Amino acid sequence: MTFQDILKIFEENDNFLILTHKSPDGDTLGSGFALCAFLRDMGKKANVVNSDNFPERYDLIYESYYPQEFDVKYVIAVDIADTNLLGSNLSKYAEEGAIDLCIDHHISNKYFAKQSYVEADASAAALIMYKIFKASGRKISRQIARCLYTGIATDTGCFKYENTTPQAHIACAELMSYGIDFAYINRKMFDVKSKGRLMVEQSVTANMEYYCGGKCSMIVLTKELMEKSGVDAAEFEGLASIPLSVEGVKIGITVKQRHENVFKISVRSDDEIDASAFCREFGGGGHIRAAGCEITGSLEEVKAKLLKQAEKVLG
Amino acid sequence: MTFQDILKIFEENDNFLILTHKSPDGDTLGSGFALCAFLRDMGKKANVVNSDNFPERYDLIYESYYPQEFDVKYVIAVDIADTNLLGSNLSKYAEEGAIDLCIDHHISNKYFAKQSYVEADASAAALIMYKIFKASGRKISRQIARCLYTGIATDTGCFKYENTTPQAHIACAELMSYGIDFAYINRKMFDVKSKGRLMVEQSVTANMEYYCGGKCSMIVLTKELMEKSGVDAAEFEGLASIPLSVEGVKIGITVKQRHENVFKISVRSDDEIDASAFCREFGGGGHIRAAGCEITGSLEEVKAKLLKQAEKVLG
Structure with a gap:
């Protein structure tokens, strides 16, 4: 598919439903709401939906959004690699084979839609969206620019991670020219934390x-600690980067208690260590520097298994 | 001065001494060592000096550097707004009126050199250096690209802060094309912390x-805590952003003990509050969202004064 094919679809159809992935992040919401606003600016009807609630944390993306009334005629999934990411409320669209188009940047995309545009080396789905909009020659609004900037910034860790491309920088340079409040966006996305999250960070760091x-290095998140903090599960994701943030650490392990004797393990590694291979030893996997697995047993048993593997790898 | 004037100076002179500011950061070192490598690539002799040691934290900037033997004939200050930033070991160059050229991006630059090139809206001194090198038409090495990227990234908080410009993004997009290990650089500059720093963060957050x-919100860094941590003074700078990182906080205050009854205050504020005006009440000043002052008295007295002002400002 070319961008012109996609723009032709936008032109020739109406009443669009845009699906975003469960446990939504800045990229699925940023690209979803940007696409919705773009279609509405074309004179089309469009809505964005999610299996979960739109988190308040991302309100700058959807603050001016309101749902429209219409019968859905065309369904687009954005930033969704597989149907299991649709979540319980949206899975029916996959089951009914009703997803017309998928726009995504995951190499693992399962091509579940009738048509798919997947660009695996794009830093973010929002970057693909930016290129589609640009190819249209249409002017975009400041709010669309905000959504796209937020999607690109959040998926690249504010241009910090490996997946950041020159193209991502150049796109954001142009998006900034729309007069968006990027410093406010970045503060909200990267710096502000709830008191509960801060309490948990402080506690795991101390221990x-x-x-x-x-x-x-290793941190342990017990069910008790997580419940006491009152923090939403989504807020715990970033914690896995804490163990690797210590000078000299090459393997940072986060042990999160799921049930009494079930632990979810996140492994982060520096250049020299393959986190994915580490986790494969326990039936898990992932990326070279960020991977995960699940281990059952008592906390002591789980820790012992992990340390044995760490000693082997660090040899 | 134009870039061509500066390039002509490089061409017509030799035996350059490059001065960087005391308590060096990524920008003064990044632009200083990039300039040194650029001049050496032109066949010139050049060295970089600092009043303090080059911190290990920035070793990726100077790891391939070695000092050369020569009699200094031309002195260039980079990223230095005022002579008091030279530090005790370099102040003699100002006293002797020996500083030939200053390249800087601070609006507060005092024009202490014989010639000055100041671009106050440049995100970093390294961005000015990038533009000078580009104007020369010469190829730059990968190591120069690393130095410039590090300078721009560190001075913009990895493209997060207000001072980030589209030009900074575009420059870094081009610098990335030299195949630099930007993700490694960013991890080292923004994510990795010493155990001592982590201990201090944990302690002030808990309290x-x-x-x-x-x-x-307010954190207090007592002399006792800082000494116990064994952390270099430079590492405490970033801590001032912690109080403002809490959801709902509009004024974040950091109280750092200098002497028994002398406290250095750092104030960070969100959009609605003028931190500079806040600090002027105590004879200090700074930027609208980041300012400072010094207050004498017991810790309890200092806190009471600050809270009275906070209550007034927050209405």
């Missing part, structure tokens, strides 16, 4: 354990 | 105080 001469 | 219905 961080070091092994293998300081090359391996 | 953070909230006032004015959660709109004002």
Whole structure:
């Protein structure tokens, strides 16, 4: 598919429903709401939906949005690699084979839609959306620019991660020229934390354990700690980066209690260590520097297994 | 001065000494060492100096550097707004009127050099350096690209802060094309912390105080805590952003003990509050969202003064 094919679809259809992935992040919402506003600016009807509520944290993306009344005629999934990411409220669209188009940037995309545009080396779905809009020659609104900037910034860790491309920088340079409040957006997306999240961070940092001469560090999130904090589950995702943030650490392990004897493990590694291979030992997997697995047993047993593997890898 | 004037100076002179500011950061070192490598690539002799040691934290900037032997004939200050930033070991160059050229991006620049190129709206001194090198038409090395990227990234908080310009993004997009390890650089500059720093962060977060219905928060860094941590003074700078990172906080105050009854105050504010005006009440000043002052008295007296002002400002 070319951008012109996609623009032709926009032109020739109406009453669009835009699906975003469950546990929504800045990219699925940023690209979804940007697309919705773009279609409405074309004179089309369009809505955005999610299996979960739109988190308040992302209100700058959808603050001027209101749902429209219409019978859905065309369904577009954005930033969704697989149907299991639709969540319980939207899975019916996959089951009915009703998803007409998918626009995504995950290499793992399962091509579940009737047509798919997947650009695996794009930093964010919002970057693909930016290029589609640009190819149209249409002017975009400041609110669309805000949504796209937010999507690109959040998926690249504010241009910090490996997946940041020169194209992402150049797109954001242009999006900034719409007079968007990017410093406010970045403060809200990257700096502001709830008191509960801060309390949990403080607690796990205070109790961080070091092994293998300081090359391996580990934090443990017990159910008790998470419940006491009153923090939404989504807010715990970023915590996995804490163990690796310590000078000299090469493997940072986060042990999160799911049930009494079930633990979700997140492993982050620096250049020298393959986190994915580490997790494959326990039936998990992921990326080279960020991977995960699940281990059952008592906390002590789980920790012992992880440390044995860490010692082997750090050899 | 134009870039061509500056390039002509490079061409017509030799034996350059490059001065960087005391308590060096990524921008003064990034632009200083980039300039040094650029001049050496032109066949010139050049060295970089600092009143303090080059911090290990920035070793990626100077790892391939070695000092050369020569009699200094031309002195260039980079990223230095005023002579008091030279530090005790370099102040003699100002006293002797020996500084030939200053390249800087601070609006507060005092024009202490014989010639000055100041671009106050440049995100970083490294961005000015990038433009000078580009104007020369010469190819730059990957190591120069790394230095410039590091300078721009560190001075903009990885493209997060208000001072980030479209030009900064576009420059970094081009610098990335030299195949630099930007994700490694960013991890080292923004994510990795010493155990001591982490301990201090954890301690001040655990003891953070909230006032004015959660709109004002305060952390206190006592001399005892700082000494116990074994952390270099430079590492404490970033801590001032912690109080403002809490959801709902509009004024974040950091109280740092200098001496028994002398406290250095850092104030960070969100859009609605003028931190500079806040600090002027105590004889200080700064930027609209980041300012500072010094208050004498017991810790309790200092806190009471600050809270009275916070209550006034927050209405």
